[in-house]
Amino acid sequence: MxxxxxxxxxxxxxxxxxxxxxxxxxxxxxxxxxxxxxxxxxxxxxxxxxxxxxxxxxxxxxSRESLGFLFQDDALLPWRTARENVALGLRIRKLPTKAAESEADAWLARLGLGGFGERFPHELSGGQRKRVAIAQILALKPKLLxxxxxxxxxxxxxxxxxxxxxxxxxxxxxxxxxxxxxxxxxxxxxxxxxxxxxxxxxxxxxxxxxxxxxxxxxxxxxxxxxxxxxxxxxxxxxxxxxxxxxxxxxxx
Amino acid sequence: MNRYLENVAVRRVLAMVLLASAWEVLSRIGVINPFYAPAPSEILRVVFSLFIEGTIYNHLEATFVAALAGLVIGLALGIFLGFAAALVPLVADVLEPIMLLLNAIPRVILAPLFVIWLGIEISSKIALAVVLVAVLIFFAVYNGIKDVNQLFVDRVRTLGGGRLVLLREVYVPSVTAWVLGSLKVAVGFAFTGACVGEFVAATRGLGYLLQFAQSTYNAALTMGLIFLIMGFVLVLFFCAEVVERWLLRWRYRGTDRRVT
CATH class of the missing domain: 3.40.50.300 (P-loop containing nucleotide triphosphate hydrolases)
Known part of the structure; x- marks a missing residue:
């Protein structure tokens, strides 16, 4: 790999x-x-x-698209909600916003954050922010983490x-x-x-x-x-x- | 009564009422010479008469148009130049020394030059307001971009984002906070530019009216105009705060449910 x-x-x-x-x-x-x-x-x-x-x-x-990078800091954009943060990578990969956000919701739910999509990073605990960061990476289906x-x-x-x-x-x-x-x-x-x-x-x-x-x-x-x-x-x-x-x- | 006094706004209004009352009394009994500091009631009477006779509207329009046009153009120019300098090193090499110099000097000294170049009409006042605002906003944007959290840049790059995505997702939102932080000062600068420009040479405007009041030793009119300008700037400050709270709503929302 x-x-x-x-x-x-x-x-x-x-x-x-x-x-x-x-x-x-x-x-x-x-x-x-x-x-x-x-x-x-x-x-x-x-x-x-x-x-x-x-x-x-x-x-x-x-390609580098098969990589997912999980930083020490969760590095979530503070002006984006949890859903928008997770959807960001998908949107960069040309998925339409609506589809990207519904995919993001599914990933948040998978990681135990169903219903937290509307929250901004500062409204989440450290563990919840980390889960959002994981969802952001896994949503892109990387081969190498x-x-x-x-x-x-x-x-x-x-x-x-x-x-x-x-x-x-x-x-x-x-x-x-x-x-x-x-x-x-x-x-x-x-x-x-x-x-x-x-x-x-x-x-x-x-x-x-x-x-x-x-x-x-x-x-x-x-x-x-x-x-x-x-x-x-x-x-x-x-x-x-x-x-x-x-x-x-x-x-x- | 004590409960009301715990409110900051109530305490401030009360202090102003007390100060104005003391000033009124001292002026009426002759302790304060009304030639230098007329009683508040006299200042109010002069301001009201300006509105009732309708003489103020022409001047208000001139100052407001110059200040608001200067504010909008100055904001746009400052943001554009700030982004250009921060993202293109060649532009920064040329612009940075010019902006540093413009920032170091009292920029209102340019007012006579703008009158010579653009005449005594409104364009010279707009130009002065633009220079005052643009330099301020340039540094807000330039420093804002240089101060962008590198972690966010790395995050977006590892998600596959290029320059355009970085600009949209990281630089613009980061810089918005810096620009909004300077917006209130920019409002004050825009009015400074308009009024000083009118003070130097004009046929109308609050600055022109102030110059007239000063040359005729009319302290009531001078103070009335000063309070009037302060009042308008305060209203614009309030509007700037509303814009700031709306654009930075993510920062203000949900602080009650923050989890640690």
Whole structure:
């Protein structure tokens, strides 16, 4: 679905990431973890086309229209109602306004927000706004979801609930996902593969971890799987080494 | 009584009535010289007589037409130039220094030049009002676009939106709040332009009438005209607020059911 080859991205003189290689196979859930400043978000921005890479290649199976980007912030337009926000992407894709809005209503209802279409973002709770943002992306039927710590700002209960719902949806629809997160447990709970990035600048992929926990997954049950704890311990130690800048030796 | 005094509007009206009453009494008993500050009743009498005799309407029309035309043209020009400068760097390179200079100087000093170029009729007053309003609105739009939340731009771009969609969905709504924030000041500027222009050289208008009142040392007429202009500007302020609340209704709606 997505192949990133020798990617280098930077804002100033020195590249934030350099020589990054990763792959998201069709229907697979992949996470990127790493210390702050390791360029995780920059990789997502480059893949989405928001950032022009300095070098390297991004191969997508399909056009950029097959991408859906869920930001850390819900990024809903405050002057548009929930319905209009969800319908925006559909209208951009030339669906007539009426059809786009009725499709938006259906998506809001699917995400438990039936009857909230007329509300502006400031009239919704953090969790409801996040659901609107998810509806906005899913309504476009993406094949690959890019997610930049989308639920970090939510409280634990809402966060767990929305993560599980989205995970169910991803598994049912066989979507591919590239998730950026600081939360190692979350990464292992939802992913098939986890990539660890080194400290930036010139961050690179230090190691990849195969998460052998069967699907469909329940995010509580996954944590009790026998493979979970050893993998978490390994990832934790490797991440600590990466943060301390120690010479990294992955024990694969 | 105390319950009524808790209302800000009641307290303000009461304070104004008290001030006007004190002024009236002090003027009548000779503590205040009516030559410099005539009693409020005398000012009211002069203003009413202007309306009853019908002499004011010709002047009102001249000032209102100049101010409103200046406001509308100034708004349109400021918005257009602000968008052009913010979206086309080449335009910004040329416009920014000119606008900064125009913003730095007291722009009413251009009034004599406009009289020389456009004559003493209404066009020179409109031109001054346009310059006063356009520079103000230019900076509101220019800074508004530069301050647009990049997150919204990224959101629309990742949904597949191009420049036109960005303009319609992000830039115009973002800038609307900035422009509306400056609208009340722009109303005041438009009247300043019209009145100062009339003050410099004109055959009619409230500024011309003010100039006449000053040259004849008619303090009652001068103060009456000042209060009259203030009253009209306040009415336009109210209209600007109604427009603002309508255009930014999304901001005002539903604050009672905000959830955290």
């Amino acid at each position: 997505l192949r990133v080859r020798d990617l280098a991205v930077g804002y100033g003189a020195e590249p934030v990431i350099e020589g990054v290689n990763l792959e998201v196979a069709s229907g697979k859930f992949v996470s990127l973890v790493g210390p702050s400043g390791s360029g995780k978000t920059s990789i997502l921005r480059a893949v989405s086309g928001l950032l022009t890479p300095r070098s390297g290649g991004i191969e997508l199976n399909g 890019l997610m930049d710590e989308p639920f970090a700002s939510l409280d634990a209960i809402v966060r767990t609930r929305i993560t599980q719902e989205l995970l169910n949806w991803v598994e049912r629809e066989h979507l591919s996902v590239l998730l950026v997160t600081h939360d190692l447990e979350e990464a292992l709970t939802v992913s098939d593969t986890v990539y660890l990035l080194s400290q930036g600048p010139r961050a690179r992929i230090l190691a990849s971890y195969n998460v052998a926990i069967p699907r469909p997954r329940d995010i509580f049950a996954s944590r009790k799987h026998p493979n979970f704890a050893p993998l978490l311990e390994r990832l934790w130690n490797d991440m600590s080494g990466a943060m301390n800048g120690a010479e990294f030796e992955a024990q694969r």
